Amino acid sequence: MKFDRSGVNALMEITSRPELVFVRGQGSWLEDHTGKRYLDFVQGWAVNCLGHCPPEVVKAINEQSARLINPSPAFYNEPSMELAKRLTGASCFDRIFFANSGAEANEGAIKLARKWGRLNRKGAFKIITFDHSFHGRTIATMSASGKPGWDTLFAPQVEGFPKADLNDLDSVRALIDDQTVAIMLEPIQGEAGVIPATREFMQGLRKLADDHGLLLIVDEVQTGMGRTGKLFAYELSGITPDIMTLGKGIGGGVPLAALCAREAVSCFEHGDQGGTYNGNPLMTAAGVAVFDTLTAPGFMDEVNARARQLSEGLLALSAQWGMQGERGEGLLRALMLDRNDGAAIVETARDWMPEGMLLNAPRPNLLRFMPALNVTAGEIDLMLQRLDEVIGKVRAA
Structure with missing residues (x-):
């Protein structure tokens, strides 16, 4: 197979890519258009939690694609309900909203926290996030992120995301005011260079949130689904968050994410949240296969x-x-x-x-x-x- 320069020119230029085309993969190995093999320790940035083309996921997709792909999120479907039951049964959360990407799940978490603030904290809307954090590439999730330069890249930002310092509880405390509704963080800052929040810091955040009547949101798009040696990274600290987002590994390679919330926080009303492909049976069937493999x-x-x-x-x-x-x-x-x-x-x-x-x-x-x-x-x-x-x-x- 030759490298197709016309195909390259047809793609929008959004990142620097080497001149190779991956054509197949299995487990920890990829093969390019020349037949060269690569040992993969990136796995789509922690997406392929079971490696490339895992048999369990391939089987689930093949079987589900012959049965039902997308009846519309206006109706129930069996795989989405099965995956939701598994996630709530294995976590401290009661309600699940399925999305297509981690950024979309984080957008949902931001919306849910602000809706909760409007109902319970007199319209409080600020969510304290952290320097060097990464929550996605939508306008709101870029505003929530602490990557240098992102505050002006697509200005004006979405307001309401003051930045604290990871593992510095005083820096969080100093930002809390009567407009604060939540604290949101990655249990391990991945893009910043794999920087874990300490157990003591996570526990301190939970107490601080409780003392001030705030929500605690954990962005587990990268750390969730077994990546840290626990099914969810918040378990390492023995805390109970109010909201959690999942992505990447939850689908084992397919576009799937989840917004998870405790019952007391699940305040969306009809029409507040949705999406054309959200929770479709093809993707959630893959998610069920991933979950069952991880929890075997x-x-x-x-x-x-x-x-x-x-x-x-x-x-x-x-x-x-x-x-x-x-x-x-x-x-x-x-x-x-x-x-x-x-x-x-x-x-x-x-x-x-x-x-x-x-x-x-x-x-x-x-x-x-x-x-x-x-x-x-x-x-x-x-x-x-x-x-x-x-x-x-x-x-x-």
Whole structure:
């Protein structure tokens, strides 16, 4: 298969892409148009929680597509109800609204919190978020995010998102006023470089929210669905949020997300929320397959075993190369480099070897790892071995 330049020119230019076309994938491996294989430790930015083309998801999609694809969200469908029951049964939440992307789920969380504020806090609408956070690419979720420069990129912003500092409870407390309705955060800031909120900070936020009558919203688009070694990252802190958003891994590769809320917060009225494709049976059938796989006996034990292996391997590499260590939870981890050669390592890993490797550098001095949750011990060892070789190649040059 030749690289199709006319196809490239037909696509809107929104990011820099290498001149390769992926044509098939299985598990932790991808293959491009030339037949070259790649060990994938990005997995669509933590989307493919069971790897590429997992048999469980493929089977669910094939069977559901022959039965019913989209009857309209104005009607009930069986897979959406089955997935909603599973999510509420496994969490502290009572109600689920299905969406198509994490940004859309976060938009829903913002709307729900503001509606709750109008009903319960005299119109309070401000939601405290955090510097360096990432909540999506819609206008409202970009305004909620703390990425540098996003406050002017598509100005004017949506108002009402004052920014605090992660793991600094006093910085949150200082922003609370009579117009504050909620606090919203990622339990681990992924785009910022895999920075976890501490257990103490999460617990402090819950108490602060309770003391002031505020909602606590956890954006688990990246951390949810087993990524941190628990089904949901909020469980690591032993707290009960009021609202949670899910995306990425919930569909195992298909467009699916969820807005989850406790009963007391579920104040949408008819017409407040909706969407043409939301909760359609094709996507939610895939979600059921993903959920049942993640919650099967022993699956999360294996995730945590692989997480320990990856952490220990990254620490060994760090010590060998004089780097700054590693951090993260479960199979969302980062290697902190001692210099700004992250992009060079990513490019060399992809292109240099006969078999490539896909890595991610969200910061110049940091590599992020988001393998499939069913990655094998052998695949982690292979990645670590090849990463060592790639670092040597980059730094020799």
